[in-house]
Amino acid sequence: MLNVTVWNENRHEKHNPKVSQIYPNGIHGTIAKFLAEDGHKVNTATLDEVDHGLSNKVLENTEVLLWWGHLAHGEVKDEIVEKVKQRVLDGMGLIVLHSAHFSKIFKTLMGTTCDLKWREADDLERLWVIDPSHPIVEGIGEYIELEKEEMYGEHFDIPAPDELVFTSWFEGGEVFRSGCTYQRGRGKIFYFRPGHETYATYHNKEIQTVIKNAVKWASPTKFAKPAYGNAKALEEIKAKETV
């Protein structure tokens, strides 16, 4: 059982009936539901709440944070991003979903533009498992097929992932590193590509399995913050004459 917070921009849901039909309780609502069913204590938070729903107390209590954003990355306050970053470096897991590749939090943790190719054209997407030993792929098959999705294509401007878990094939001719892990400070990060708002992707059972696995994988390691700064010698240092 982990304390999980699902963050969602929650704007498409308000203005696009197609989206609110697929996700009547918001993308965050759907994700929160299947994570709660997996035994976690799940909280949701959205852009338009005070501090985007991410008060110090909420962040301190969150062990794994999921992030979905698209239209309004620029509206996320820098001081909140900074706090989330600090929490990740201090051990909170972070699951970055789909268009959150362009979120401030992902870009500042990656140090690159996180840019990519994209197309909204009902491409078939097939996510191939690249690392069959990884706990994130437990319980799924060799690939996940999504009949229609937005296309994201290489080059994806990210640091080489620590572990490449999935690579997507798209009907229109592109490939994409669609499941990537990163370690930053004491925190673990998983980027997972699928989840365009106009498709029912987060209702897909295999996609849900991957996200459930990722939450467990990203849970914080109990390890005290290392000591940084000026350090006393642990061994004697011999006095030396300058040559």
Add this chain to the structure above:
Amino acid sequence: MLNVTVWNENRHEKHNPKVSQIYPNGIHGTIAKFLAEDGHKVNTATLDEVDHGLSNKVLENTEVLLWWGHLAHGEVKDEIVEKVKQRVLDGMGLIVLHSAHFSKIFKTLMGTTCDLKWREADDLERLWVIDPSHPIVEGIGEYIELEKEEMYGEHFDIPAPDELVFTSWFEGGEVFRSGCTYQRGRGKIFYFRPGHETYATYHNKEIQTVIKNAVKWASPTKFAKPAYGNAKALEEIKAKETV
């Protein structure tokens, strides 16, 4: 032959006679000299120049940039850091030296705090070669021994390097990942630990060999910027009925 710019904060040299005695032309002057002798066209730039000596023209012409800073990271203007970052992502090589682990440019490219342990106590440092296949170690021995250096110790809060080239042993009991490579965008980055201002480290021939090798290794790859953004399909996408 590469167009190389050696950037130095150049403050210790102005105020600390011990430093100016070791580096009468500044740390940048010493580094520039041995790189010029290696056949490169070398320029220097320092903090107190207009735009820190890093005008658009200088940056555009620089193929590999070396960076040394310590006291005054905070005085480096954010807009210059942003321009340097963009150049690295566009292919310019970056060699980050010693205390520049805390420079704005390194921290923003890494996405972590880049914090570490340190001690000024005349530790002996021994840099062991971890990757003997790497072009950066060509022409040196199994390890480089520096009789006295500042200590930097783990935990070093960086992303796991793409390639770990050196690990240091310190007399006082610590270890440190002292030679680390990273790919970011189209650019290559090398962090190299040694070089405290009160020691003659950059006069050491093996240290010079490593830096010369690193400059060659970091030279830009001739590769056009990938196309990002909306992309036409390369293959036909079948019309599908929604299930």
Add this chain to the structure above:
Amino acid sequence: MLNVTVWNENRHEKHNPKVSQIYPNGIHGTIAKFLAEDGHKVNTATLDEVDHGLSNKVLENTEVLLWWGHLAHGEVKDEIVEKVKQRVLDGMGLIVLHSAHFSKIFKTLMGTTCDLKWREADDLERLWVIDPSHPIVEGIGEYIELEKEEMYGEHFDIPAPDELVFTSWFEGGEVFRSGCTYQRGRGKIFYFRPGHETYATYHNKEIQTVIKNAVKWASPTKFAKPAYGNAKALEEIKAKETV
């Protein structure tokens, strides 16, 4: 609860009273005890048993295998090594301890000589945590100090580990990548350096914690063997005229 097998050469224990005094039930006995106390179902196996104690049935039932060997790597039968390798590639976790760096199973999985420097001289060893996010370091401090150990020094001729978890400092002046993870096939491997037979290393509580964590980390991922070989197209391939 995992099905764990602790394999030990068990030769030093028979001939060297110093070793049998430290490990009256063998190195395997000591390791098996603390793993059983951690809730696992633990079996032991040794070189001089039939098939080295690694029958097909034992291997099939083993979820994580620990391996300690030193004097008699050459006596391990190639067909048993081949079976262990196949099990690792099929998902069984493997924890390779100390002098097993030169075991047939580790060398065949690594593809390199796995050679290193060594010295039996009562060096102090300090294992520094390099990756504080890794589940293998949960519950320990910034470093583990072993008052006396055999020294292993770089260059360690292994493939660059997928994750570098520990690096050791040795009193005599060397460093060593002493905690390394690898993914091979569907299996997870952890190499952990300490454990020379004449020291009480496996009685050390922090060393025990690391090994307990490693066993959990290496547990098999439930994922069916991918299909290899000739594959039918999942999408239609257009007939093309040769240009």
Add this chain to the structure above:
Amino acid sequence: MLNVTVWNENRHEKHNPKVSQIYPNGIHGTIAKFLAEDGHKVNTATLDEVDHGLSNKVLENTEVLLWWGHLAHGEVKDEIVEKVKQRVLDGMGLIVLHSAHFSKIFKTLMGTTCDLKWREADDLERLWVIDPSHPIVEGIGEYIELEKEEMYGEHFDIPAPDELVFTSWFEGGEVFRSGCTYQRGRGKIFYFRPGHETYATYHNKEIQTVIKNAVKWASPTKFAKPAYGNAKALEEIKAKETV
């Protein structure tokens, strides 16, 4: 200028007129030609020569070896494979082409089965550049398109590459890590997927550019073999009472 040896099984060329028409001088002849034009001193060697054309003298003089095999991996003598492996670990570059994924030399260096999916069905292959900073992609575009090729699909049972340079899209619905680098010992290895014998792939100018770049990238680093085995302490070790 490097001393390059192009090794080819050279069996398809003898028995299949379709192949000998495309490669009248053998696959090795075509590759040798464009590498010689790039300024290298190029030698060829084939399976049916004495020692497969790989005498000690040839191997000692080879700085980069290219390897193409398919039908007759089993006929390559184990002692020759062992010698080639030792040369790679000692610094010789190795370029493994297409169906040589199943060669003894690649499998023994990788430690895994190197198995994959395959199909001969005139799939279109599009090799996307994943790492635009890598010297191996210099001078090519965002992707290389091959109108018809054999398909190789994931899961490809290899260790996670040190650097992932290319990923292929196949018309029939698969993806593949088609350009992978590895460091082993002092040697550098590049696996490059395309090159089925019944297609004119090695006549493709972009494919030739990649192979030329790879040869340069894989050139040996001048670095003496590290000392392995028993090592004297570099620092004094204090006598300690056993606790």
